[in-house]
Amino acid sequence: MQIRVINPNTTRGMTDTIGSAAQGIAAPGTVITSTQPAHGPVSIESHFDEAISAVGVLEEVMAGERDGVDAYIIACFGDPGLLAARELTRAPVIGIAEAAFHMATLISTRFSVVTTLGRTGIIAEHLLEQYGFGHHCRRVRAAEIPVLDLEDDGDAALTRIIEEGRRARDEDGIGAIVLGCGGMADLTDEISEAVGLPVVEGVTAAVKLSEALVGLGLGTSKVGDLAFPRAKAFTGRFEHLSHG
Numbered sequence: 001m002q003i004r005v006i007n008p009n010t011t012r013g014m015t016d017t018i019g020s021a022a023q024g025i026a027a028p029g030t031v032i033t034s035t036q037p038a039h040g041p042v043s044i045e046s047h048f049d050e051a052i053s054a055v056g057v058l059e060e061v062m063a064g065e066r067d068g069v070d071a072y073i074i075a076c077f078g079d080p081g082l083l084a085a086r087e088l089t090r091a092p093v094i095g096i097a098e099a100a101f102h103m104a105t106l107i108s109t110r111f112s113v114v115t116t117l118g119r120t121g122i123i124a125e126h127l128l129e130q131y132g133f134g135h136h137c138r139r140v141r142a143a144e145i146p147v148l149d150l151e152d153d154g155d156a157a158l159t160r161i162i163e164e165g166r167r168a169r170d171e172d173g174i175g176a177i178v179l180g181c182g183g184m185a186d187l188t189d190e191i192s193e194a195v196g197l198p199v200v201e202g203v204t205a206a207v208k209l210s211e212a213l214v215g216l217g218l219g220t221s222k223v224g225d226l227a228f229p230r231a232k233a234f235t236g237r238f239e240h241l242s243h244g
């Protein structure tokens with residue numbers, strides 16, 4: 001099977017980190033192809049960044065449909081464009097936040113999230129409620145690091161994440177940590193070792209969930225709100241999105 005991992009930001013180094021983590025956990029026979037939008041924010045750290053990035057995610061899913069992709073992963077912790085992407089395909093589309101939340105509830109009764117900047121914590125909080133995991137998550141914490149510090153200042157970023165993870169361990173009454181950024185995909189073992197808790201990371205969780213869904217012959221329902229979009233003309237810079 002082919003799983004297309006989409007980094008919604010446009011930083012190639014982070015796309016490569018994400019793709020490597022995905023391939024490293026993939027089963028024999030699973031091919032990971034990783035991609036990013038041609039246009040969009042170099043990192044996603046606000047509602048504005050999320051909104052703009054979603055268009056690129058959808059364009060990458062449309063390209064994947066031409067490539068015969070078997071499953072898609074949206075590798076940003078805000079799961080930008082998730083439901084819209086599901087409208088475009090019969091394949092499974094998994095957001096890394098949703099995947100991580102599901103996995104964390106299978107190994108712990110309470111978890112906390114450690115993400116990058118505090119200002120994006122509300123996005124994870126909204127997703128927790130939207131997905132039905134609000135009562136499982138004790139707190140959404142932030143290491144207060146810019147997303148691209150994970151690429152540009154990795155050691156300092158890792159230190160900050162571990163420090164926040166230890167505070168969560170000591171204060172939150174939790175059994176697991178969820179990593180709140182696609183760019184943390186290669187840090188799972190180091191953080192788990194340093195904090196002394198199981199760490200759930202969304203990219204790798206989404207790979208295994210995608211393999212499970214494809215293996216079960218399950219894909220996005222095309223009945224109801226996730227049916228293919230109605231024929232629609234788009235104008236201006238979005239004219240290429242016209243369909244039907």
Ligand SMILES: O=C(O)C[C@H]1NC(=O)NC1=O
Binds near residue numbers: 045183
């Ligand atoms: O929402 C966040 O803080 C992290 C999010 N931003 C990004 O560019 N990739 C992510 O996973």
